[in-house]
Amino acid sequence: MAEEVDYEGLPQNAGLGVHMLAGALAGISEHAVMFPVDSIKTRMQVFTASPAAIYSGVGNAFTRISSTEGIRALWRGVSSVILGAGPAHAVHFGTLEFVREIAGGNEAGNQWLATALAGGSATIAADAFMNPFDVIKQRMQVHQSQFRSFISCATNVYRAEGIAAFYVSYPTTLAIAIPFNAIQYTVYDHLKRFANPRNEYSPSTHIVAGGVAGAVAAAVTTPLDVAKTMLQTRGVSKEADIRRVRGMFDAFKVIWARDGVRGFGRGLAPRVLTTMPSSALCWMSYEFFKAAIRTN
Known part of the structure; x- marks a missing residue:
């Protein structure tokens, strides 16, 4: 009888690469769908x-x-998200698993601090890579954006505002992402352990x-995300106070x-609507690809 594969365990010959590849595939799936x-x-x-360019709600x-x-x-x-999300998520999940392992997060019991x-830690590394792609993405998303391609947007922003424009929001991105990922990963890990104590592959969980x-x-x-959007789109704003931010x-x-x-809650509904299914898809994809890669 063949030995059952423990999909949560990390085989010595696969290690970090499995998590990085699974993370890359999950990241592309997550962002493209939502x-x-x-x-x-x-x-x-x-x-x-x-x-x-003023909307009353998601449906409107x-x-x-x-x-x-x-x-x-x-x-x-x-296109900017697809180009950046794969490598960024590979870095994210690779760092996530590495830090969790060395910090003792894989040990029995609720390892709140380690998780x-x-x-x-994962987001500090991943967002350093992803931030320029996110700036380009938002410049292309705004109402009446002049940009129709990733290359033209990146070139124009660089020529008009310099390399700093791609990182002006990085401190704010970290201010969002560190608590976001710490909260998300901690809640996910403990909900998963509670609902699936045997650590079996369970897509529904x-x-x-x-x-x-x-x-959550x-x-x-969300308030920090509103500030980040302002920083990343200030270059296309016609408002003097916003351009000076x-x-x-x-x-x-x-x-x-x-x-x-009220301004700090702008986009709360679509942010939650985006993140809830995309996070579910990301974790499901990550666990699926991790299991699939390691059983081949």
Whole structure:
């Protein structure tokens, strides 16, 4: 009788590469599927005086964008995500598993500190790679964007604003991503252990645990995400105060002055709607690819 494969265990001859490849495939799957809702989130978070670019909700945004600009407008910028998401998620999940292992997160019991440390560490490495791709993506997503290709957008931003434009939001990205991933990974890991104590391959468990974890993390970090969107799209804004924003705290001041407390919740619904299924898909894909790769 063949020995049963423990999909959660890491074989000595596979190690980190399995997690990195699974993470890359999961990342591409996650971002590509939910991209239209992410486009709506970006547009709802952008501060603008143009009535044509102000939306009352997800349904309103979807209807107006698809009817006035065509359904393809919701996919504008997806090439940037596909190019960046694979390598970035490979780095993310590789770091995640490596840190969890050395910090003792794979030991019995609830290793809260180890799993939170693993989640936070993973994003520092991954976002350093992904941030420029995210800037390009959002520049292409905004209302009446002049960019239709990844190359033209990247070239234009570099020539007009320099390399700093691709990293002006990196501190804010980390301020979002470190707590986001720490919360998401901790909630996911403990929900998975609670629902699946035998560590068997269970797609339904990964979907539910991943979705809940993503929704909680997305809701908590939405105010920071609004600031990040402002920083990443400031170069295409016609508003003087937005173009002068230089960092997270400048963005907070502008958000507060323009919209008060309500401004920090801009895009909350589409952010949760995007993150909940995409997180569920990402974790399900990650666990599936990890299991599939290792059983071949």
